[in-house]
Amino acid sequence: MINDIIYQLVKPDAFLADYVESFWLLQNKSTTAKQVVILPDGRIDLFFSRSALEPFHASLLGISTHPEQVEIASGTIMFAISLKPLGAELLLGRQVAGIINSGKRMPDGFWELEEKDLEDFKQFCEKASSAIKQRLPEKTDERKKKLFELIHTSNGSVTIKDLSDKLFWTNRQLNRYFSPQFGLPLKAYCNIIRFRASFHHIKEGKLYPQQDFADQSHFIKEVKKLSGVLPKELNKNKNGKFIQLALLSQK
CATH class of the missing domain: 2.60.120 (Jelly Rolls)
Incomplete structure (x- = not known):
């Protein structure tokens, strides 16, 4: 609790x-x-x-x-x-x-x-x-299953080109599937998954790139873009207001 x-x-x-x-x-x-x-x-x-x-x-x-x-x-x-x-x-x-x-x-x-x-x-x-x-339907498109497997096992760090090469879908085909279905571009979704993967690092005070960010500046920029604050404020998590970080130890 x-x-x-x-x-x-x-x-x-x-x-x-x-x-x-x-x-x-x-x-x-x-x-x-x-x-x-x-x-x-x-x-x-x-x-x-x-x-x-x-x-x-x-x-x-x-x-x-x-x-x-x-x-x-x-x-x-x-x-x-x-x-x-x-x-x-x-x-x-x-x-x-x-x-x-x-x-x-x-x-x-x-x-x-x-x-x-x-x-x-x-x-x-x-x-x-x-x-x-x-x-659930009896059959599921195996390429779609593989797409999300690749995204999540890489914690969002996989590139769209790598996804295209491994799935034999063109970049255009991937985005024509993803955006209309989920409401955002595939790259934006991957960035969110990569951001989420950094939660436990930030909570532990590791305020430097861990999930294939280009550099420290890119890491800070992406964290602020998706959280509204700098990594150090997420780490402090005053009053436990960032609830996903506050509950991490209970998962």
Whole structure:
């Protein structure tokens, strides 16, 4: 627990690993709201939540390209599914591209998940996994699976040319697939994944390039572009406001 925020993360089973990054819960046990900053991390999150201010509902948050200040209301309990881009494409279609840097409310009863499912996180993960498996197509484009595997195993440091060469897709074909589907250029997504990979280095005070940045200046420029602050401010993380860094040790 950090500042009355309870956080727990569970990885999906092997069958879902290409489509789901994680299942996680977040709960504000405090009697007051918590002000936090959410940093871009390349995730597409499907939330099921309630709070003292809002009844149970489902919502979808698209990929973010800049930091966002968020208030976590008192009494908030949130169970979430972090989808990988391929999983979001197969399960949600192109609606993800339309919510870049924003979100949307999902229909009541989405995936048959209900308020009572917030009572047990383990059972939620099992029910959500079952719902996802039922909705995945029988076959998945192997080139797309390989694309995201290359991006994530390299922590976003792979070049578009390398992706093109390894996948036998031209740069134009890659971008014609990626931008309309997810709402941002492929290169921008890779930069976000590389930025995310630097979180644990920054938290440890390693304020110099670790993820194939060209040099110190480039590293500082990219961190400030995506976080709004210099690496040293992220490292200090006053009051734990950059919540992803604050929760790193709990993952």
